[in-house]
Amino acid sequence: xxxxxxxxxxxxxxxxxxxxxxxxxxxxxxxxxxxxxxxxxxxxxxxxxxxxxxxxxxxxxxxxxxxxxxxxxxxxxxxxxxxxxxxxxxxxxxxxxxxxxxxxxxxxxxxxxxx
Amino acid sequence: xxxxxxxxxxxxxxxxxxxxxxxxxxxxxxxxxxxxxxxxxxxxxxxxxxxxxxxxxxxxxxxxxxxxxxxxxxxxxxxxxxxxxxxxxxxxxxxxxxxxxxxxxxxxxxxxxxxx
Numbered sequence: 001x002x003x004x005x006x007x008x009x010x011x012x013x014x015x016x017x018x019x020x021x022x023x024x025x026x027x028x029x030x031x032x033x034x035x036x037x038x039x040x041x042x043x044x045x046x047x048x049x050x051x052x053x054x055x056x057x058x059x060x061x062x063x064x065x066x067x068x069x070x071x072x073x074x075x076x077x078x079x080x081x082x083x084x085x086x087x088x089x090x091x092x093x094x095x096x097x098x099x100x101x102x103x104x105x106x107x108x109x110x111x112x113x114x115x
Numbered sequence: 116x117x118x119x120x121x122x123x124x125x126x127x128x129x130x131x132x133x134x135x136x137x138x139x140x141x142x143x144x145x146x147x148x149x150x151x152x153x154x155x156x157x158x159x160x161x162x163x164x165x166x167x168x169x170x171x172x173x174x175x176x177x178x179x180x181x182x183x184x185x186x187x188x189x190x191x192x193x194x195x196x197x198x199x200x201x202x203x204x205x206x207x208x209x210x211x212x213x214x215x216x217x218x219x220x221x222x223x224x225x226x227x228x229x230x231x
Contacts, residue, residue, distance in 0.1 A: 003159075031217055033217050042222070042223050042224065043206065043219075043221040045217075045218050048217060056218065089158065091160065093217065095217050100165060101148055101210065101212055102148045102150055102162075102165060102208070102210045103162050103165065104217050104219070106159055106161070108157060108158050108159045109158045111158075
């Protein structure tokens, strides 16, 4: 079975541009999480969905960030406009609600560099 | 608020030897979960081991085991018979079950190098 698939793997953009990160969770998983990893702040949860519905977006830094999950097999994280401080690795993870609590299956991440 | 602290930014161990990574946490909760996740150079985070706070028995997964000291709020990871493939960043994480099934609070990580 394929794991969590993220794209792009690397993205370099200029300040002010729109960035869209994509995620395909593991088929059948009903939870989807977006995490961000930086040297300064480590790994932090941005938002998570249950059955395509956003449950907790308290980690989203500001209005420039938005996330959607239009169906069970696809989610996007959008940054508009992007800023240099958004440079980070963004991870998508999915899990099964009936599985072991806290067992997340992560993608390989999208490394974003904003110049 | 819960916090997770890993006081060893870097560690190294010789292949086939044993190494212990430290983690402490702070919480007022009585029931919670603790985890060790591994992040190899490929970047993909992988769950290594999981401990439920209400279980007194320490979790083990093959060469990986934990020493869970609830009163001391300590959760160390022991890797036995270290292999080159164990080279990675290791993150300790905490989760309150009442909040969500995946809202993890991570420590800053320990970079482990296994030397041949």
